[in-house]
Amino acid sequence: MNSRLPWGLMNSSSTPCAPDQLHGIHQAVIQWFSRAGRDLPWREPACSPWGVLVSEIMLQQTPVVRVLPIWREWLDRWPTPADLAAASPADVVRAWGRLGYPRRALRLHAAATEIADHHDNQVPENHSELLALPGIGSYTAAAVAVFAFGQRYTVVDTNIRRVQARLFSGKALPSKTLTAAETRLADQLMPEDIAESVKWNQSVMELGALVCTARSPKCDECPVFDQCAWIAAGRPEPDYVPKGQSWHGTDRQVRGAIMAVLRHSPSPVSVDLLLTDRAGAEQLASRIENPGQQTADMLEKLWALPAPLEQRERALGGLLKDGLATRHGDEASLPS
Incomplete structure (x- = not known):
């Protein structure tokens, strides 16, 4: 195994690599973040x-x-x-x-x-x-x-898991769901110094968001490119093909369209209007009393969805169950 790589002790030690090597990785990523990190308002010292x-x-x-x-x-x-x-x-x-x-x-x-x-x-x-x-x-x-408080805790999100998988485990992507092994690795990678641990959490998360991305990693911009196990292994393909969350034709799309109507309506909306399609809406036109342009636009988008009645009913039922909508008789509205 190439001596420049930091994972030689991965299977024989409680730490993923030698302390001096790990410290070098910490410093490289933290210094990169100080140059390239996004200026976000919740990162400002004055943010509550x-x-x-x-x-x-x-x-x-x-x-x-x-x-x-x-x-x-x-x-x-x-x-x-x-x-x-x-x-x-x-x-x-x-x-x-x-x-x-x-x-x-x-x-x-x-x-x-x-x-x-x-x-x-x-x-x-x-x-x-x-x-x-x-x-x-x-x-x-x-x-x-x-x-918010500068404490030493391990933060593990999707971006951090992806950096860990490539940099230390030589895998293109992390496991489909968070594993105990990934959590242990994140714990082992944490700097002992509290202030440095905060910076590490923030920096490695940003590295995953901006450089070590899922589909098109910018390896030439990575501050630890020469330490990466995935690069050393020849950039092997992932064990699975990540699938984006579907939207069109799903209950989520119908739920979102119903929510858009309720958000924009100044008054409760007839449930029949929420459950029908455009053809049915023409027969119910008399129930629409000056809804306002935004509400009318949202209703048009809802009616245009190729969703059968049972899917519309299921979507509305889910909103009611989740407390995102309330129903009073034949009308529905946002929760009061």
Whole structure:
């Protein structure tokens, strides 16, 4: 095995490589981040822990470019947890806009209420208290502890897992789902110094987002190119072909179209209008009373979907079950 590579002790030691080699990797990636990292508002020293928490929830399965404008709007409108807690669920879901997975908006609202009521309107610094907040899982609790409070916790997202897989394991992609081995490796890679561990988490995550990407990695821009096990192995193909999440024709698409109607409607909407197609809508035209141009546009998009009645019913039923919509008789609306 080439002596320049850092994984010679991978199977014979509790650490993935020699301490001096690992320190060199830490420094190379952290220095790269200081030059190439994006200037994002939730990374600014002045950003509150609440701002960091909001960003972490919004960034789940949603790209930065879509999150940025909504994050700014939320922090302007609801600068503290108590401000968000005082808002109605309907206002919260409307403000979520098209970020997708709108249940996150309700979970964030529930967390804000808990913080306002039981933590003196301050995001808790204690990791176990963060983990106990409604809708906050292990990743988000660790990320807030690290990025808001500068604590030493291991953060493992998709970008970090991909860098680890290539740099240390020689694989094109990480496992389809997070494994215990990946978590152990992330723990072993963490610098002992607290400040350096925070920088490492942030830097390696950014490396995966900007350079070590899933489909077209920019290896010539990588600060640890000459240390990469995947490169040394000849860039082997992945063990599986990653599949993007489908959208067109799915229940998610229909749910999104129904949510768009409810978000833009100033009043409850007839359930029949939500469940019909364009042909059926012509027969129900008398039920539409000055909906406003935006609502009318959203209804047109919903009716245009080639979705059968049972799929529309299933999508609406899912929204009702998730608390993203409420039904009163023959009408539906956002939760009050």
